Amino acid sequence: MQFIYEENPQNSMIITGDNYKYLFKVRRVKVGDAVNITNFNGIIYKYKITNISKKDANLLKIDEFKIEQELKPFHLGWCKIDTKNIEKVLPTLNEIGVTKITFIECDRSQRNFKLKLDRITKILINSNQQCGRVEIMKIDFCESLDEFLEANPDAKVLDFGGEKINEYFETAVVGCEGGFSERERTLFKNRYSFDTDLILRSESATVAVASKVLL
Template sequence: MALIYILLEETPKESLVLKGETFKYLVKVRRHNTGDKINFRSKEDMSILYTYEIISIDGRSLELKYISSNPHAIKAEKSLHIGWCMIDNKSIEKVLPSLSEIGVEKISFISCDRSQKNFKLDIKRFERILEASMQQCGRSTYIEFDTYKNIQEFIKEFPKTKVFDFTEKTLDNYGEIETVLVGCEGGFSDQEKEFLKTQDVFRLNTPMILRSESAVMSVASKIIL
């Protein structure tokens, strides 16, 4: 079972004193009091869940004592790798927390024909967004990110990729998909469609035209949940 936690830069010690934004979050937002137990994970080893008890609170800090630590890795039962033709960072950032919560394992950002070429991915910011989501949903692993120069390069490395596009075919079994490719705004170019003809191409059972980020969320939910 997943448990919410606080992420720490280093391995927790016998006692902790928390100040600043973490203090405000625990006391002002989550309304914790003396005697409450708080879970932590360390960036050095995210698989371990540490439990502490609040022993004192003053106006600017709280002190906690160590209670226990146990292996408690949390990840989705189903592994999904998304090949995502690049879109605006702001649109990606809107859905990253949700993709994290449902359990997407990896996202490969691909420079496609209709991707705007001025987009520059801010992976560090993506990771900060993920950390906030992970602490809330209990997930103990980051989404892995990488990039590809074009669709051809991506398909060469992942030849069993299934492709989400506007087509007549819908799928009966989404559970078999391990890697899926989703286009950017405007979809795939004619040249890319021609290249992808040999792949298994499918659509969702909706008459609506989905934005790229809506398509990614919908497809990922179908496959994982």
Template sequence: MQYLFLEQAGEHQLTLEGGEHRYIFKVRRHREGEIIALRNLRDASIYFYEIVSLTKKEAMLVLEKSEILSVVVQKKLHLAWCVIDPKSVEKVLPSLNEIGVEAITFIYCNRSQKSFTLDFKRLEKILLNSSQQSGRSSLMKLSLGDSLEDFLEEYPQTVMLNFSEQMLTASSDVSTVAIGCEGGFTNEEVALFKSENIMGLETPLILKSETAVCAVASKILL
């Protein structure tokens, strides 16, 4: 763990109770007198606190110093991801966060199962845990879009990942990509994109949606 997320990080004095106390002192085994790093993920600062008091139920921390330390990837990538099984999203979300995806807008596309419901509070908790482990200093933005058409109105240069002779490469000047769900995009959805904005990956294999999203993120950001 690179730091502990706490909304109050930055205040001069903090008291840790409950889950934060258990994790720091029973899992991480920190002791009185040690220094621990905290972030609030609202700013780029990392805050270093001394553990000045420790009991079985709570710990008191005092701010020793802080420094601006932005840990983000240089490129930006916004994914428009057609809704798939939330369990599959939850499995790959930590990887996408560690790769450095800036934002994901989930969209119910024509072939998305409307019975799938995303639990954004649960997804945010997954992102927090991933960020603490990877050191990422900003939280990925998650949202639910109204439709693919509306998304394209706001982001007209979006590239669709689909079968194409035009390949998406590491040098492609792409910052927004639409990824289909199981079964891919319908003909009506493909028709929404200009031909030059439809790109594929250099593989003859059919990828699952969650595999494709990781492949695209890795291709562009790593």
């Protein structure tokens, strides 16, 4: 990990719980070693380990510095699918640099799946600690594709038979497993697709479009 997350870094701190286990049972850091901590405000706080006990450790802040990360704005409108599949691919989208995801209740979304913001946030925090991203991805929810497209009229919709993706754009929409309904297709101002005859799963399409646009 590049750093660990603490909600409210202080000049002196006591580390417990998961962060303690990671630092002292996985990384096996010692007294006198330095540890980087952030609360995802763009600042890294450097601490020196001053004492280690069986359940916690004492840290003293010795420095802090601001990190500038220039991420291209990329907003993904993702029609909701199985929560487990969303959670599996979230870290990858986070590492690629997606800046915001809005989960959309489209006509063919499976309504019985409930996304929990606190769980999503925890996944993103763990991903940030691993990849070094210093700001949390923004997460939003939308009740319908109609509502999302009204708020984001320039969004590029990923659908079969559309224009091939060959340039950067800021907002994309990916459908759910059943695809878009015929009613929803009447809402599209444009359609984009990949240069392949293969059918991508919803989660594969999100990674593909983010990679195509951002990397």
